[in-house]
Amino acid sequence: MDQESKQLLKALVDGQREVKAKLDSLELKLAHESGLIRKEMREGFERLEKSVDYLAGKSGQHEMEIELLKAR
Numbered sequence: 001m002d003q004e005s006k007q008l009l010k011a012l013v014d015g016q017r018e019v020k021a022k023l024d025s026l027e028l029k030l031a032h033e034s035g036l037i038r039k040e041m042r043e044g045f046e047r048l049e050k051s052v053d054y055l056a057g058k059s060g061q062h063e064m065e066i067e068l069l070k071a072r
């Protein structure tokens with residue numbers, strides 16, 4: 001194999017390593033961001049669930065009060 005071919009192959013291998021390193025970095029960043037998004041969504045759903053539970057309780061309380069007022 002001549003010197004020029006060796007240099008081209010070395011350049012290709014080096015380029016491939018660089019691309020792989022960048023892809024690995026992107027993969028780590030994506031995993032991190034995905035984790036943050038999941039955490040925020042879970043916290044949002046928990047807040048929403050608490051709000052729904054609160055509103056359901058208030059609704060039940062108001063229904064009881066309405067029935068008591070009707071009974072008078």
